[in-house]
Amino acid sequence: MGHDHHRHEHDKGLRTKLHWLLQIRNFWQSDVNREVFAMAAPAAGEHAVDVGAGMGPATVLAARRGARVTAVEPSRFMRTILSVRRPFQRARSRITVADGVAESLPVPDGSVDVLWTVNAVHHWVDLEAAFDELARVLAPGGRIVLMDEDFTHPDHPKHATHHDHEQETTIVDVVAIEAALRARGLEAAGEKTEAAGVPVKLIRATRPAG
Numbered sequence: 001m002g003h004d005h006h007r008h009e010h011d012k013g014l015r016t017k018l019h020w021l022l023q024i025r026n027f028w029q030s031d032v033n034r035e036v037f038a039m040a041a042p043a044a045g046e047h048a049v050d051v052g053a054g055m056g057p058a059t060v061l062a063a064r065r066g067a068r069v070t071a072v073e074p075s076r077f078m079r080t081i082l083s084v085r086r087p088f089q090r091a092r093s094r095i096t097v098a099d100g101v102a103e104s105l106p107v108p109d110g111s112v113d114v115l116w117t118v119n120a121v122h123h124w125v126d127l128e129a130a131f132d133e134l135a136r137v138l139a140p141g142g143r144i145v146l147m148d149e150d151f152t153h154p155d156h157p158k159h160a161t162h163h164d165h166e167q168e169t170t171i172v173d174v175v176a177i178e179a180a181l182r183a184r185g186l187e188a189a190g191e192k193t194e195a196a197g198v199p200v201k202l203i204r205a206t207r208p209a210g
């Protein structure tokens, strides 16, 4: 029984990997990631953190710009892909691929100038712990951009196939997230808006320079 169970789990893993590989076009680079990169505006010499970096579409842009990027990613499969991608980057020395989750970020207190996350908040399992971590790592004057595509919005091109995703994942409530970040001493604003031509949920925050 255990054997069948393990084989089933293994197959499920393979299916997931196949799913990601078939989607590689969307995860290697994406307009939504380009938009978040523009909003976060990582500058040369800054320490940037890409939470749930996936295949690193925003990580590579930030490193090219001259930021030192910690790409935090819990999936070994995704880290492998990003680690294979990294050596081909001229800015490879500025990219660190790190095992971790939003709820436990592998970076020191107050060390981060800019942090973003794209289409990953709905995967976070403990939002309160994740917000504690964001507040812990952000340096004075540091900024945060959290963006999740809003598949529940009827105008989203993937609405028909993806609209029920939220039933299986963490709900991204921009008002609640804004309040949670304010409660941790950050200035924050959450809104439902549009980015790269699709409906998104967006929360931007900063730690006052003090």
Ligand SMILES: C[S@@+](CC[C@H](N)C(=O)[O-])C[C@H]1O[C@@H](n2cnc3c(N)ncnc32)[C@H](O)[C@@H]1O
Pocket: 026, 027, 028, 030, 033, 051, 052, 053, 054, 055, 056, 057, 072, 073, 074, 075, 078, 100, 101, 102, 103, 117, 118, 119, 120, 123, 124, 125
């Ligand atoms: C839809 S992908 C987005 C990847 C990338 N940000 C992009 O836009 O292409 C979501 C990512 O979140 C990661 N993830 C899952 N749980 C997470 C957690 N608790 N903290 C941070 N990232 C997580 C997944 O492994 C996956 O790579």
